[in-house]
Amino acid sequence: MSTVRLRAACPPPIAVLFSPTMNGDLFDNPATTSDETGGSDSAAYHPLLDGLNTEQRAAVTTTEGPLLVLAGAGSGKTRVITHRIAWLVQECGVEPWRILAVTFSNKAAGEMRERIERLLGGSSASLWLGTFHAIGVRLLRSFGEHVGLNRSFSIYDRDDQLRMIGRVMKAMSVSDKVFNPRAIAGYIDRAKNRCLLPDDPRLPAGGVQERKAAEVYAAYEKEMRIADAVDFGDLLMRPVQLLTKFEHLRASQAERFRYLLVDEFQDTNQAQYALLELLSSHHGNLCVVGDDDQSIYSWRGAEISNILEFPDAHANATVIKLERNYRSTRPILEASTAVVSRNRSRHGKVLWTEQAEGPPIRAHVASDDREEAEWIARTIERLSADIALDEIAVFYRTNAQSRLLEEAMRRFRLPYLVIGGHRFYERAEIKDALAYARLLVNPRDSAGWLRIVNTPRRGIGAKAVEAVNQLAQRQSCSLPEACEAIAAQGRTSGLRGVDKLQLFVALIGRLRDGLTSLRADQAGRMILEHSGLLDALREDGSLEAQGRIENLQELVTAMREHAERADNPTLVGFLEQVALVSDVDALSEKRQSVSLMTMHAAKGLEYDVTFLAGLEEGLVPHGNSAGDVAGLEEECRLLYVAMTRARKKMHLSYALARRRFGGWPEPTVPSPFLSAIPGHLLEGDGLTGRGVGTPGLAGRSGSSGGGGARHGSFGGGLRARIARLDPPVRVDDRGDGTRIEHDADGGAPGTGARVGHDGKGAAQGGDAADANSDAGRSGAISVGGQVVHVTFGRGDVLDVSGSGGLARVTVRFGRVGMKKILARFLRPA
């Protein structure tokens, strides 16, 4: 260990004032070399600065006043933040509860807390550390009544939000054909990101759509108040409103939080920025860390100007640039820099590294999307001999791309983890169960009521729901309240199904009574048993229902884990976590797995080995930003973010043909961004293992010659050549030939079912083709005839609908009974 000893910048007088543990001799009493576990009051500032470079140290020790840290990718940003917090606590004697640290994701918050606790050698429970949204919730739970919220308010996700918008639009007789509810939800989000209330004159009202959206927004807000619910936008806007409107609250909160730290500042929106300004208004100790080159959330209202103009907005701001990259090998850094350098609107940092040369970037041109997934999985399998799987990640642009990759992972028996994408909590049965929980906690939860009033089926149909809705509109009350009112009226309500409503009201009442002081998992179990959710699934008995039951059991497990861990073990605490945490999969288990995620989700993470899949025009950059310069630049930054995640080895790939919406493969064009990468950094061949001297990504630079582009675009030249080589790649060279297809009944993976694939067969070896050609002759399948299915065996054809390979055939199999199956998975017996 080095013995460098640094004199700290002078501690803040203000901190002295408010820090009982501070004392005057702090700086005459330097490091007593207490290590990280020595949580004493000794001023161990030396270890905190050890190993940091000059700029990093400055960023850690410049505690007072506004500070902008422009931190390039891999420049030790997280390290600076965690050390800065530890510095504040240990060196400046700031009580942890006076520090507010904001991260971009819950995951980042968790990791940061862990690291801080390691540095401090103790609990950091009193430190406020979380996403803006989590902090918003905390403020609203405490002070929400000032803006008309109960303590038990619900948090609505997009689904609930759309449900409410739909209700409002119906009441207003606004056609959802003419005005897209999703677009209106987007409008409301954007308004809230800018803290614009429905009566704000600054609301956009240019066209008919916008004016109508503004109307719906106003009505929606009323409904949300009635339902005692907030959406994600509210979690930012309401706290701002709270602190703006109520001076005493602003004063007390700004007084409380002495030190504010914000990570990923380039991705803050107006509401978040406003919140920061309000909270730092007392002392101005606002430290923001970010990188304009990594701004990728403008679609969520992020304003890159927040970071670019920070020094202008804060006259006395200190600006520190972190430009030394510690993460990646030189080729990775060079390639990334080359890509992002094409952007015009940027601050302009020069990242450098002292890291040794690394291996070149591996490039792969796949014949189609499946082969790409296959190649990635196969490469990972090979790498897994030397590299831990949790040091490997695959990034892609859209969530839809994960499916092929997942299938490939399963085929190669590689454990994987899909980060984000909401998988578990997006499931209908889970949402149903949670809607019960929410309605129990918040008796006015309209969206929750709407979701479960007839789930499971209990004979409450559109008529009854409409009656309740009408009453709710008339009385300006929530749906559950209106429901109770009608149930109380009994027969006098004149509603035929009123007895069913009464039963439902009684059920909710019983559950709510039973709820008091139960732990989350106990409450969850009670809900599942008594709501009828489980019974309905048990009765169903199908394989699918079985899976749902297992999911619900998993939910109870998650509830138990939460109850054992969290400081609020009740249902309320659990609901909160669920509403805010997206990538629960990642939280629940950290076993050895390959990580799969979108490029957005990759922000802030790093891996030894990475794969970037689907680098094609239309995907990267995404088609929706075509023609929009700012949008294209953001897509470019997104690629930059993804590229800079790799420490040692990066793989880039694209497919020459890709299926969209499950259709046939369509030819693609390589991402124009790739042409920025200098050819000498790349290695690879599009024709794996064939020994054909056709260069892939790298080769196009030297040999394609076309267009004079040295690092040429992946234009026609290469593709034409590849197309002539046939077959380009034999995908299924593993012998067991397990290729899983979704047939009509969603055949389970892992059965080893070997069926033909439905593409053009470009990537397939011959073995798949015979199945294909057989399937093609669906003309031979007719009612009364017999067919054979690879998995289910022989069966009788009961019905045929449609024609060709896409025809749906109802078959009664000897072993498994009735199935509906696409004709192309069958051949005549």
Added chain:
DNA sequence: GTGTCCCAATTTTTT
């Protein structure tokens, strides 16, 4: 009120 068939939309990115 529920079940079934057909059609349309889905795929940016997330708290």
Added chain:
DNA sequence: ATTGGGACAC
């Protein structure tokens, strides 16, 4: 390809 909604039949 899968999903959800709407139209229709029972």
